[in-house]
Amino acid sequence: MNDNAGGRGSGKIWLRHYPKEVPETLRYPDGNAAQFLTDAAGKFPGGEAMEFLGRSYSYAELAKRAARLANALRGLGIEKGDRVAILLPNCPQAVVAYYGILMAGAVAVQTNPLYRERELRHQLADSGAKAVIALDLLVPRVEAVRGETAIRHLIVTSLSDGLPFPKNRLYPLKRRREHPGLKIGYGANGTVRWSALLRRAPDTPLCEPADAGTDLALIQYTGGTTGVAKGVMLTHANIIANTMQTTAWFYSTKEGQERYLAALPLFHVFGLTVLMNQSVYLGSSLLLIPRFEPKAVLETIRRKRPTVFPGAPTMYIALLNHPDAREGDLRSIRVCVSGAAPLPREVQDRFEQLSGGRLNEGYGLTEASPVTHCNPLWGFRKPGTIGIPLPDTDARIVGEDLFVELPPGEIGEVAVRGPQVMKGYWGRPEETDKVLQDGWLRTGDIGWMDEDGFFTIIDRKKDVILAGGFNVYPREVEEVLFEHPAIREAAVVGVPDDYRGETVKAFIVLREGWQVSEMQLNRWCRDRLAPFKVPHRYEFREALPTSLIGKVVRRELRESGPQATGDGADDRAENSKKD
Incomplete structure (x- = not known):
């Protein structure tokens, strides 16, 4: 690690985690x-x-x-x-x-x-x-x-x-x-x-x-x-x-x-x-x-x-x-x-x-x-x-x-x-x-810095969902969804809601050969998130819209209507591999 007291004195607490091969200044x-x-x-x-x-x-x-x-x-x-x-x-x-x-x-x-x-x-x-x-x-x-x-x-x-x-x-x-x-x-x-x-x-x-x-x-x-x-x-x-x-x-x-x-x-x-x-x-x-x-x-x-x-x-x-x-x-x-x-x-x-x-x-x-x-x-x-x-x-x-x-x-x-x-x-x-x-x-x-100087991005300022007076950060919900074994890709956006102002909607791409119901995903999220963060709506898709560098284009998801994937969300059964 670099041992530059002057650098650490500048308030850059992250410098103590620099590899010794990386200079603080060039x-x-x-x-x-x-x-x-x-x-x-x-x-x-x-x-x-x-x-x-x-x-x-x-x-x-x-x-x-x-x-x-x-x-x-x-x-x-x-x-x-x-x-x-x-x-x-x-x-x-x-x-x-x-x-x-x-x-x-x-x-x-x-x-x-x-x-x-x-x-x-x-x-x-x-x-x-x-x-x-x-x-x-x-x-x-x-x-x-x-x-x-x-x-x-x-x-x-x-x-x-x-x-x-x-x-x-x-x-x-x-x-x-x-x-x-x-x-x-x-x-x-x-x-x-x-x-x-x-x-x-x-x-x-x-x-x-x-x-x-x-x-x-x-x-x-x-x-x-x-x-x-x-x-x-x-x-x-x-x-x-x-x-x-x-x-x-x-x-x-x-x-x-x-x-x-x-x-x-x-x-x-x-x-x-x-x-x-x-x-x-x-x-x-x-x-x-x-x-x-x-x-x-x-x-x-x-x-x-x-x-x-x-x-x-x-x-x-x-x-x-x-x-x-x-x-x-x-x-x-x-x-x-x-x-x-x-x-x-x-x-x-x-x-x-x-x-x-x-x-x-x-x-x-x-x-x-x-x-x-x-x-x-x-x-x-x-x-x-x-x-x-x-x-x-x-x-x-x-x-x-x-x-x-x-x-x-x-x-x-x-x-x-x-x-x-x-x-x-x-x-x-x-x-x-x-x-x-x-x-x-x-x-x-939007993000935060921990005591070691590592930064975490929660979301874009414009992507934060205001649901019933609570801030919901899409990335936090997406991380929970990604942990589910059936999910290949997930994106979360805020959509208009008459009661909450905005509510949380999740767009899901499943792994090949897997099925899962909305009820199962809802239970999965409720076990891991505060109730106001749990998606109220789910939409299953074959793919998510992305830019050429692979960034999910949330604007297209917010503006799009429901798309059928051929299976139908209501017909999705158990969270298990097909034979």
Whole structure:
């Protein structure tokens, strides 16, 4: 353990639980975050930077491609501070696009490729993006909203641009067969082919100098679950700091030797930091998964032997429940960090038994680049908590007054401060002032800190259910439901109730081959929860709606009507396995 009396004197009681290998503070370089790539290419030019469906790219090749894109963007008139949107799934072009944009001195705007026209219109218009790099299949959506944006250049790539031979020749045939109406007007209205643009551009090294603390690297939009999505302004300093903080936490990782399983989307800030940026910072390999499918992921694990696997609880649950899991040999995986949603203890235990690695829960939010807390990966930890703050990160539990810290054990809002905290919301100074004061960020999450400095998140402030005057925290109810042997997944929301104002409703996904009745679940919960916390309604489903990073979308559950699963809740019998 670190024995820094000055650190402990600062009130950071969690420091006594830091592993001795993790420093309390780090030194962060000034400059452009794309320097991660130029440094890695200098140290490991022949090392594998990324692998995609059988095609491997060296660091020298990745750096040259990013330099070509940076020079090409400059040739198109993109200047320092201009915004360039990325509309791509996990593929080599997404990595090249991100670093190329930063090298050019522009600001990346990561956009979800699943967005429809309404969502896309808002983000492209709000950011003022002058160019967008998009997958060919998504071009119709961009064209549908382009007239309402500042987009001048549309750079179009195809999955075939990242595939090995002969897949790169076969894919266009498959695309034409499945999307016969797709026509792209290359050469008109600023629309250009990715491959042609990079072929014409020089690979002369380019890395625009940046004032790390001021210049933006990224505008990352929040989910917008409580209104219009806001653009989070992350500086080069924010990105550099969180990459180095999380790498310091993964202290057993070694330069040039790790293999990162990239099942999380890179366009989400969790995947961007703990996968793309961290793997490049270490000069390690990024194993790109275009879409999370358990069977394909298990095959990648068997074939490429990844060592680091950041993910979401739903990913670990899906792998654990896949029939090939035990034959898939997960023993290469040493480090897993779960984020985006609460990690059930049972899932943690089962995955660690299967892989032999460590799966720990962490915590973060887009406004903090995103990671602020994590359980120590080796040594003392507290399952069920989000762990302790990362190096150079401060955290406290507060009430209405942001500057009055509540004592250990008392419930309030989590506030954080550190070099990874955003500059503010793009174009929304009033919204910024509501959550950011004197470097402290109100997270909107409700939780508490124990006497050791470990934090527990109870729920989102907006998700707390007010039932008959009592606060009900969905996570507490979900943990009880997860302990039931028949339940695979569970989500709890508040729904309108004439008598209680709100009441508790549980959405249940059962394990294959299991049945359970509402009466049995009610009895299970009443034995473990105060009466006002027990769900009054249950709905059985085949699956829960989730975002691409595996977070259950509670808003969709609250707004949805009942869905039949084919069995019928009333017909569910005994809590026992089928023969």
